Amino acid sequence: MTLTADVKAELITVRDPRPTVRVAESTALLRFAGGLHSIAGRVAVEAEVDSPIIAKRVARDIAEIYGVRPEIAHVQASGTRDGDFFAVRVIDGGETLARQTGLLDARRRPVRGLPNRLTTGAPHDLAAVWRGAFLATGTLSEPGRSAALEVTCPSGEAAMALVGAAHRIGVAAKAREVRGVPRVVVREPDAIKGMLVAIGAVNTASEWDQLRQRREVRAGVNRLVNFDDANLRRSAQAAVAACARVERALEILGEEVPEHLRQAGQLRLTHRDASLDELGQHADPPLTKDAVAGRIRRLLAMADKRAEQEGIPGTEAAVAAAEAAEAARTA
Numbered sequence: 001m002t003l004t005a006d007v008k009a010e011l012i013t014v015r016d017p018r019p020t021v022r023v024a025e026s027t028a029l030l031r032f033a034g035g036l037h038s039i040a041g042r043v044a045v046e047a048e049v050d051s052p053i054i055a056k057r058v059a060r061d062i063a064e065i066y067g068v069r070p071e072i073a074h075v076q077a078s079g080t081r082d083g084d085f086f087a088v089r090v091i092d093g094g095e096t097l098a099r100q101t102g103l104l105d106a107r108r109r110p111v112r113g114l115p116n117r118l119t120t121g122a123p124h125d126l127a128a129v130w131r132g133a134f135l136a137t138g139t140l141s142e143p144g145r146s147a148a149l150e151v152t153c154p155s156g157e158a159a160m161a162l163v164g165a166a167h168r169i170g171v172a173a174k175a176r177e178v179r180g181v182p183r184v185v186v187r188e189p190d191a192i193k194g195m196l197v198a199i200g201a202v203n204t205a206s207e208w209d210q211l212r213q214r215r216e217v218r219a220g221v222n223r224l225v226n227f228d229d230a231n232l233r234r235s236a237q238a239a240v241a242a243c244a245r246v247e248r249a250l251e252i253l254g255e256e257v258p259e260h261l262r263q264a265g266q267l268r269l270t271h272r273d274a275s276l277d278e279l280g281q282h283a284d285p286p287l288t289k290d291a292v293a294g295r296i297r298r299l300l301a302m303a304d305k306r307a308e309q310e311g312i313p314g315t316e317a318a319v320a321a322a323e324a325a326e327a328a329r330t331a
Contacts (some may be wrong), residue, residue, distance in 0.1 A: 003140040003141065003142060003204065003208065004138065004139045004140050006140075006201075006204045006207070007134065007138070007140050007196065007201045007204045008051065008054065008134070008135055008138075010200065010201045010202075010203055010204050011131055011134065011135055011199060011200055011201055012051075012053055012054060012057060012135070014131065014199075014200035016124065016128065018124065019065070020121065020122070020124075020125050020128075021124055021125055021128040022061055022064075022065055022128075023065060023101070024118050024121060024125040024126075024128035024129045024132065025061070025128040025129070025131050025132040025135075026058065026061045026062060026065060026101070026132060027101040027102060027103070027114070027115065027118060027129075027132065028114065028118070028128070028129040028130070028131075028132030028133045028136070029047060029049075029058055029132035029133070029135055029136045030045060030047045030058075030101060030103065030132075031103060031114060031132075031133075031136075031154065031158060032132065032133045032136035032137050032151065032152075032153065032154060032158065033047035033048055033049050033058075033135075033136035033137065034046045034047035034048050034087075034088075035047075035103065035110070035154060036094075036098055036103055036104070036110055039091055039094075042091060042094060042095065043094045043095035043098055043104070043108075044089060044090065044091045044094040045089070045090040045094045045097050045098055045101075045103065046087055046088065046089045046090075047087070047088045047136065048075060048085045048086065048087045048088075049085065049086055049088070049135065049136065050084075050085055050086070051086065052072075052086050054086070054135055055072050055086035055087075055088050056072070058070070058088045059071075059072055059088050062088070062090065062097070066093075066096075066097055066100055066101075068090050068092070068093040068096070068097055070088045070089055070090045071088075071089050071090075071091075072086055072087070072088055072089075073086070073087045073089060074086060074087075075087050095108075101115070102114070102115025102117070102118070103115075112155045112157040112158065113155065113157030113158050113160065113161040114129065114158060114161040114162070114165075118161075118165075119161045119164055119165050119168075123168070123169050123198075126165040126166075126168050126169050127169055127198045127199050127200070128199075129162070129165050130151075130162070130165060130166065130169075130195065130198065130199050131199040131200060133151045133153075133162055133184075134149075134151060134199060136151075137151055137152040137153075138150065138151045139151075140192070140196075140204075140208070142211065143189065143208060143211050143212030143215055144215060147187070147189065147192065147212070148185050148186065148187055148192070149185070149186040149192045149195055149196070150183055150184070150185045150186075151183065151184045152181060152182075152183055153175075153181075153182040153183060153184060154182075155182060156175070156177075156182045158182070159175040159182040159183065159184050160175055162175075162184045163175050163184055166184070166186070166195065169198050170194065171186060171191050171194050171195045171198065172186070172188060172191050173185065173186045173191070173195075174187070189209075189212055192208070193205050193208065193209050196208065239272050239273055240319075240322050241319045241322065242268060242296075243268060243269055243272050243322070244315075244318040244319050244322030245300055245315035245316065245318060245319060246265045246268045246269055246296065246299065246300070246315075247269065247318065248303065248313075248314070248315045248317070248318035249265065249299050249300050249302070249303030249304075249315050250262065250265050250299075250303075252303040252306050252307050252312070252314075252315070253299075253302060253303050253306060257299065257302070260295060261295050261296075261298055261299040261302070262299075263283070263295075264279075264283075264292055264295035264296050264299060265296065265299050267279045267282055267283060267292065268296060270282075275289070276289035276290075276292050276293050277289040279292045280292045300315050303315050304316075
């Protein structure tokens with residue numbers, strides 16, 4: 001079962017007996033899942049949902065609140081959309097229902113957004129608006145970089161009304177268009193969790209948040225491992241380059257290299273992976289890391305100066321060949 005199905009399955013079980021809450025939820029669901037149609041010259045209200053359980057709930061609420069009996073029809077999948085849908089239709093008394101729910105205004109004009117009394121209601125009514133909208137066209141994706149709680153909207157005005165309702169209950173939401181279709185999106189992880197809790201999907205919110213935390217921990221561990229690997233690679237490359245230059249320096253200077261510089265160079269070649277501090281501890285007598293670094297630096301400078309005078313490759317010339325050999329060895 002997907003996260004979206006989990007949320008809807010939990011929302012179906014939410015039962016708030018307050019009339020204003022039931023009206024807000026059913027009105028939002030009708031608005032976002034369908035709307036108004038003209039059938040044989042009469043106004044009909046129709047909503048298409050993706051679950052027979054949701055369809056039965058909508059039909060029951062309409063019958064109990066407004067006293068009209070909807071019909072439920074099975075709509076099979078077509079080439080333009082996947083999965084079966086279930087249409088809840090009110091033909092007889094459709095115009096009266098549209099007026100009562102605020103889908104039609106006093107002049108029989110369709111309301112493009114949401115009735116004003118819903119978007120300015122109490123927090124529990126605003127949460128019911130979002131619950132109805134999510135049951136109609138909502139989706140929830142898994143935690144991650146592209147995580148989102150999203151509702152597809154019938155119009156830009158409906159999207160802005162839903163954004164305003166979210167802000168009034170303390171959740172940041174944004175309206176956007178995707179291929180010409182208005183949507184309302186909640187992106188921030190804490191905001192997604194907050195919205196799920198507000199509309200009544202408490203268990204799914206907890207499971208979603210736990211999954212998010214596990215993935216963040218796993219991602220953090222992977223970043224640390226990659227960081228350590230990168231540091232090790234850089235250290236190894238630096239050691240290969242340093243040893244290659246020292247070998248070339250000793251080769252250039254031959255017998256003319258001062259003994260104390262030769263000893264520092266031999267320390268570097270004997271303990272290839274050691275730090276300067278560790279090289280100093282291997283010296284006899286022990287040296288500080290600055291002393292070791294200074295002697296190796298003078299050894300390389302002396303060799304490069306001699307190479308320039310004789311017109312031969314200096315110590316840097318040995319680095320590329322050494323790195324290529326090391327890469328071939330570790331491949």
